[in-house]
Amino acid sequence: MWLTAIAVAVLKHLRQTEGLKVNPRLARLITDEQLHGVIDHFVRLLDFPPSDLQRSAGDTDGHLAPRLRAVNTSVAIFLDGVDEYFNKHIESARNRPSVAGELSPDVWHFAQLGLVEVAYQLRRINHRLKVFAAVRKEAYARLQTTVMAQQYRGSAIDIVYPIESLREIFINNVRLEKPDRMVRPERLRTDPLEAFLGRTSITDIYTGVQENAFDYLWRHTLLRPRDLMTIGERLATLRPEERRNEYRLKEAVNQAATEIAQEYLVEISPYVAGLNLEQVLRRLPGHVLTRDEVEQLFRTHNAPSSALEAQQVFCALYQVGLLGHVHHDWVRGEWVQRFLRPGEGTLQSDGILPAATHYLVHPVLSEVVGRLNPAYLQRIDRVNIVGHGVPWRGTPSIDRTVASGMLFVLAGDIHGFGGLMRAGVDAPVRQALEEAVRKWAQGAVCAETSAGDAVFIVHDDPVALARAGRHIIDEVYRALASLACGSLCTMAKC
16 A cells, blocks of 8 residues: 555656556546645555455556656655554554454554555665655564564664753754743853753752753653653743742653653553553552562562563563663663663563663653552652663662682883893893793783783782792893893904
8 A cells, every 4th residue: 555655646746647557446546636645645545445455556566666667757755643643553442443443553563564665665666766754663673573674774764862962952942932931041042951941950859969950851751852842841831930940840840741651651552451550550669669579569469360460561661661770881880770762672571671679660650650659759769860871879789799808919120121122132031021920920810911021910829929020030030141141252252
């Protein structure tokens, strides 16, 4: 259907539909002058009965595709919002019949996957035809298991917004506000964010930490531009004097975060509809959970099947980015919090949580869970601020043995070695030093030579280290003595 819709729209746009011999139903579609865009034709094709669809597919291969190959004009086609058109298939219960037929999330997925495949095929039909289509990551993830995954990946751009880009987007929208809507209009040129919010930092009342103002805003989003726009709209409705008040600012941000969470829960509802999400949320003791607490939540369910369901709820929340965990970032060299972005994980939960000492409930869920479970809001961590990429200030309770002890270091170099290098007679001394370290530093924690005359040895036995040092000095001295003797003999012959 996508290939037919695109072919008809392009050929009509280029006025190259004359003489097409296709079935009557498709012919009427082609001659309908009220239909222009790809989506216009695609929607009408959805109403075709199966028999006409099959005939149209044959006509597309036999008549429309050859004409597309002959197109010698560059054409760019932009398609967006396909997922929204099929939202009814993911907003309702699975496979419930409607006036449009059976409802199934598979329709939502396949409508987008088919568009990806056709866009790729059109590149091979005619390189002058360019299809730019936006599809949801949740749908695109299904293509990663196909044999064409690598080819599709080469033609796709994964849109991920780093924090810096989100900040820039937010500030650009702040600049669109009128100066009289600013808390500090005199700061609009130098610091638009401070001008809008009236502050550069926000105090966390539980930890006492002074948090960067924008960090506070994006921490209450799912790292999507539209989430920041939701928060921005809430803040913009406040009068400047209200926005100046830190409590009112926080209140508006948290209301927006709750709105973001509710909308997102609707989006992912097909993938958690079979799970008793509400029951598990009612049992959450707080927004920071230890591994033992998570496992205890599994065990508190009476039946084994209910325990499995609870585990699946946690795994589902993790996959959709509403449950994070503490992990060690080896690049930063510290423990940090990590939440998956929407679309980063597959919406089909694999039933496995990453190993971690602590799990974290996303801040956008605070009010949602608090309404179901008031005790949840009473147990707020007094050390850590929860958010993606935020350092973990608590000590992870990992079972590991820490050994302490004393080590001894020997470091030195050969006096006058530079003169030997300038005379070109340093090679025997280099060799003697390397062989001496290799021979006498056995059993050391670390032993190395560098620059030809430098030695560095670490040992846990000071006596052994001193003995090795003495032998190395002797070996190098003998090499220097041999070198000096050779020089004297040469002078005597002269």
